[in-house]
Amino acid sequence: HDQKMEWWREARFGMFIHWGLYADPAGEWKGERINGISEWIMARAEIPVKEYEKLAENFNPDKFDAEAWVKLAKYAGMKYIVITSKHHDGFAMFHSKASKYNIVDATPFDRDPLKELAEVCKREGIRLGFYYSQAQDWHEPGGTYWNIEEGKPHWDPDLEREPLMNYINGKAVPQVKEILENYGGLDILWWDTPRGMTEEAANALKAVTDDYPNLITNNRLYRPWPGDFQTPEQHVPPTGLDYDWEVCMTMNTSWGYKWYDENWKSTEELIKMLVDIASKGGNLLLNVGPTATGEFPKASVERLKEMGHWMQQNGKS
Ligand code: JFZ
Numbered sequence: 001h002d003q004k005m006e007w008w009r010e011a012r013f014g015m016f017i018h019w020g021l022y023a024d025p026a027g028e029w030k031g032e033r034i035n036g037i038s039e040w041i042m043a044r045a046e047i048p049v050k051e052y053e054k055l056a057e058n059f060n061p062d063k064f065d066a067e068a069w070v071k072l073a074k075y076a077g078m079k080y081i082v083i084t085s086k087h088h089d090g091f092a093m094f095h096s097k098a099s100k101y102n103i104v105d106a107t108p109f110d111r112d113p114l115k116e117l118a119e120v121c122k123r124e125g126i127r128l129g130f131y132y133s134q135a136q137d138w139h140e141p142g143g144t145y146w147n148i149e150e151g152k153p154h155w156d157p158d159l160e161r162e163p164l165m166n167y168i169n170g171k172a173v174p175q176v177k178e179i180l181e182n183y184g185g186l187d188i189l190w191w192d193t194p195r196g197m198t199e200e201a202a203n204a205l206k207a208v209t210d211d212y213p214n215l216i217t218n219n220r221l222y223r224p225w226p227g228d229f230q231t232p233e234q235h236v237p238p239t240g241l242d243y244d245w246e247v248c249m250t251m252n253t254s255w256g257y258k259w260y261d262e263n264w265k266s267t268e269e270l271i272k273m274l275v276d277i278a279s280k281g282g283n284l285l286l287n288v289g290p291t292a293t294g295e296f297p298k299a300s301v302e303r304l305k306e307m308g309h310w311m312q313q314n315g316k317s
Contacts, residue, residue, distance in 0.1 A: 004214045005228060005244060007127065007187075011079035012278045016131075016248055016287040017069075018255035019113075020087045021055040024292040027258035038289070039256030042089050042138055043146055046155040049139055052089065056106040064294025066116040070124050072296070076304040077311035080127035082190050082285060085114060085179050087131070087256075088146075090139025094130075094183070098174035101139060113294070118183040129188025130179050134172050134205055134221065135197045142167030144196030168201045176208050180215070191220040191227070218246070229283075236273060239280045246283040249273065251300055257289035264299050267306040274307070 018039055027038040029045040036044050042052050073081055086092045092102035094114040104112050114130070121128040137143025138154070141162035145154050154161065180186055189209060194202070202222035209215055219227035229244035236247055251270065253263045265273075270286065277284045288300045296304075 004216060007079075008216055008229070008283070009244065011127070012283055013076075013078045013274060014080040014082060014127075014129075014246075014283060014285045015073045015076070015078045016255075016285045017081060017083040017290065018087065018131075018257075018287060019290045020084055020089060020093060020256065021052070021059055021091050022087070022089060023061075023257040023290060024055050024059060026256075026292070027254065027260060033260065037254045037256065038258035038261070039084075039087050039089070039254070040146075043155070048156045049159050053101070053106075053139075056091065056101070056103075057108070059103070059107040059292065060109050061113070061290075061292060061294030062109070064111075064113050064116075064290075066113065066120040069117065069290075069296065070120045070126055072301065072304050072308075074124055074126060075308040077308060077315050078126070078286075080129060080187065081117070081121060082129035082131055082188055083114065083117065085130035085132050086137075086175065088133045088136040088138055088193070090133075090137040090143060092175060094179060096175055096178055098178060099171050114179075114183060122184055127187040128183070129190055129216070130183070130186055131190040131192060132172075132176060132179065133192050134168075134176070135194050135201070136192075137167060137171070140167045140171060142170070146193075146195060148196040164196065164198060164201055165204075168204050172201075173204055173208055176205060180208065180212055186212075186215060188216045188218075190218050194220060194222050194225070197222050232282075236276050237280070237282070241281070244282075246285050247273075247277055248285040248287065250287045250289075251303055255287050255289055257291050257297060264303070267303050267310075270303060271307060271310050 022039045022041050034041050034045045095104040095112045096102040135144045142164050216228045219225050219230050232247050252261045254261045274284050288296050
C-alpha cells in the first residue's frame with residue numbers, strides 16, 4: 001500500500017483534464033447561458049438523453065494533440081495527468097466495447113484520444129490516471145443522477161428506469177475493466193460523486209480494482225470510503241493531516257470548458273496555492289477544460305507556461 005504511494009507522494013503537482021461532449025455547448029444551450037459548471041449542462045438544462053446524444057454526431061476535436069498536452073503539463077512541472085474517461089453524461093472518451101456511446105463509435109473523430117494520451121505519457125514519463133463517474137450516468141436507465149437520493153425522477157421521462165446493478169454490471173464494471181486493461185496500465189482511478197451508490201455496487205467495482213495492486217484510487221467510490229487518498233475540492237485544507245490528500249482545483253470556475261467563464265485565478269495565486277499545498281504535504285491537481293476542437297483554452301496555457309517558468313527557477317526538477 002505504502003509502496004505504490006511513493007511516486008504519488010513525491011509528485012506534488014498534477015493536471016486534471018475535464019473533457020467531453022459538454023465542451024461543445026461550452027455552457028450555452030439553445031442560445032441561453034446555463035448556470036454552473038459546464039460538464040453539468042445536461043442536468044442543469046434538463047436536456048433529454050436523445051437530444052444530448054446528438055452532440056456526438058458533430059464532435060470532431062481534430063486539433064487534439066496528445067503530445068502538446070503532455071509536454072505543456074511537463075513544462076509546468078506536473079508529474080501526472082488525470083483525465084475524464086467518462087463523466088456524468090455517460091459518454092466514454094475512449095473506445096469501449098461495453099457501450100457504443102463512445103468517442104470512436106459515436107463521433108466522426110474516429111480516434112481514441114485516451115490511447116494517444118497514454119502512449120505519449122508513457123514515452124514522456126508522466127503518470128496517468130482516468131476519472132470514471134461510476135455512479136452518476138445520466139445516459140443509462142440504471143445510472144444515478146444528482147437528486148436521485150431525494151427520490152426525484154430523472155428529468156428525461158423517456159429514460160425508462162432500471163435497477164442500478166443493471167448499469168453497474170452492464171456498463172460500469174466492463175468499462176472499468178477496459179480502461180484498466182487497454183491503456184498500458186493506469187496509475188490512478190479517480191472515482192466521483194457516489195450519489196445513489198450502494199455497497200453492492202461499490203464492492204463490484206472494488207473487486208475489479210483489487211486485481212491491480214499498484215493502482216491508486218481516491219475516496220469517492222462510496223460513502224464513507226477510505227480509498228488511498230482524500231480529495232478536498234476547491235479549497236486547501238489545514239496543515240497536519242495524517243492521511244494522503246490531493247486538492248483538485250479549477251483555474252477559473254468550471255471544470256469543463258465554458259467559453260464565457262472569465263473568472264481566472266492569477267498565476268501568482270496558483271503558484272502560492274501550489275507552494276501552500278506542497279508545504280502541507282499534499283498534492284495539487286490543477287484542472288484544464290479543453291475545447292471541442294481539442295485545444296487548451298489560451299488563459300490556461302498562459303498560466304501553465306508561467307508556472308513552468310517559475311518552476312524552472314524554483315522547482316526541484
Ligand atoms: C464532482 C463533479 O460533479 C464535477 O463535475 C467535477 O468533476 C468535480 C471534480 O467533481 O463535483 C464535486 C464532487 C465533490 C465535491 C464537490 C463537487 N465535494 O466533495 O465537495
